[in-house]
Amino acid sequence: MVYFASKHVAGRHFLQLPGPSNVPDRVLRAMDNPTMDHRGPDFGRFGKQLLEKVKFVFKTQGHVVIYPASGTGAWEAALANTLSPGDRVLMCETGWFASLWREMAERLGLRPEFIKGDWRRGADPAAIEEYLRADTAHAIKAVCVVHNETSTGATSRIGEVRAAIDAAGHPALLLVDTISGLASMDYRHDEWGVDVTVSGSQKGLMLPPGLSFNAVSEKALKASETAKLPRSFWDWKHMIASNATGYFPYTPATNLLYGLDAALDMLAEEGLENVFARHDRHAEATRRAVRHWGMEIQCAEPLHYSSVLTAVRLPEGHSANALRATILEKFNMSLGNGLGQLNDRVFRIGHLGDLGDLQLVGTIAGVEMGLAAAGVPHKAGGTQVAMAYLNGNA
Numbered sequence: 001m002v003y004f005a006s007k008h009v010a011g012r013h014f015l016q017l018p019g020p021s022n023v024p025d026r027v028l029r030a031m032d033n034p035t036m037d038h039r040g041p042d043f044g045r046f047g048k049q050l051l052e053k054v055k056f057v058f059k060t061q062g063h064v065v066i067y068p069a070s071g072t073g074a075w076e077a078a079l080a081n082t083l084s085p086g087d088r089v090l091m092c093e094t095g096w097f098a099s100l101w102r103e104m105a106e107r108l109g110l111r112p113e114f115i116k117g118d119w120r121r122g123a124d125p126a127a128i129e130e131y132l133r134a135d136t137a138h139a140i141k142a143v144c145v146v147h148n149e150t151s152t153g154a155t156s157r158i159g160e161v162r163a164a165i166d167a168a169g170h171p172a173l174l175l176v177d178t179i180s181g182l183a184s185m186d187y188r189h190d191e192w193g194v195d196v197t198v199s200g201s202q203k204g205l206m207l208p209p210g211l212s213f214n215a216v217s218e219k220a221l222k223a224s225e226t227a228k229l230p231r232s233f234w235d236w237k238h239m240i241a242s243n244a245t246g247y248f249p250y251t252p253a254t255n256l257l258y259g260l261d262a263a264l265d266m267l268a269e270e271g272l273e274n275v276f277a278r279h280d281r282h283a284e285a286t287r288r289a290v291r292h293w294g295m296e297i298q299c300a301e302p303l304h305y306s307s308v309l310t311a312v313r314l315p316e317g318h319s320a321n322a323l324r325a326t327i328l329e330k331f332n333m334s335l336g337n338g339l340g341q342l343n344d345r346v347f348r349i350g351h352l353g354d355l356g357d358l359q360l361v362g363t364i365a366g367v368e369m370g371l372a373a374a375g376v377p378h379k380a381g382g383t384q385v386a387m388a389y390l391n392g393n394a
């Protein structure tokens, strides 16, 4: 048995990070099966149906490539398969994850250009349009946007980003990171004309870390034929050729794929739209509690509020890390830390994945008790406000 606080605290650990999220027992049971021969006949049948089944969560009819890697691997795959050394790419500074993706692009030999941001809202479609209009030579080869910026709790409106690219009449590819948005918030790969969607297993898909995804458009596939960045492990070509018969070019994460199969069944049974509505409702209940406490939400644009997580700013002079440490020690709950420039300034409440009303109320109660225990000034009663909202909006 593994305990997470320094000494044992009875009861189940509350893993309220914005990923990894709670893994439902049904998914754990599905993974607890013998690892099969990934080149045997049973695997081909299993792989083929799984590669078809996974498409509905991306809302695509196209290829979905699955890597045995964390989300960062799928970021690299998206860039390496579509771009060439020295290519200019347009990225938007929505927060920590967008900044890491930009750094990666630089390390791969691309030339990223960053539209500055204040880490309090999603990408600005008007700024993207203006930037692309100025690029009359069409030297920018891709626009890269983070759909759900997990460091700030702000989302970018991908449909509007698509419209901005179209309005500028620009041929750049659209690459979107929805590592933490997929299966928690509305996402439409085909309808939004996304060329590569990047995702991961340990957030809305309710799996442990270890799988990541590229959903690939025809246009992206065509770009990959001439893209010159070196790639081997990440190459779509071998993956897609092998996937046609349900197999993989190298050993897949077999047991995680069993888990994925079960998680997709759970999402289909609940219905994606119901899953999204549940997340919206939990996010609103959380924000009401935060506002009642008199604390500030990091996302400053209500249109961009994330239903995946809420990042909460601490009053000046108080430490978010000390608060999180108190909550972990006393109540056995893990909350997300502030990343990069937000370190110690914010903590993040994950309300994604396999979460019911009582787990959410327990989470909010744990935060409220922690605020009192850590001596952070707040107005008590946020938990009751969240409960009243949930009750009125069952």
Ligand SMILES: *Cc1c(COP(=O)(O)O)cnc(C)c1O
Pocket: 019, 070, 071, 072, 073, 097, 146, 148, 149, 150, 177, 178, 179, 180, 200, 209
């Ligand atoms: C979690 C996350 C990543 C990084 O994924 P890893 O699985 O840690 O490699 C990238 N982008 C976003 C938006 C994320 O939430």
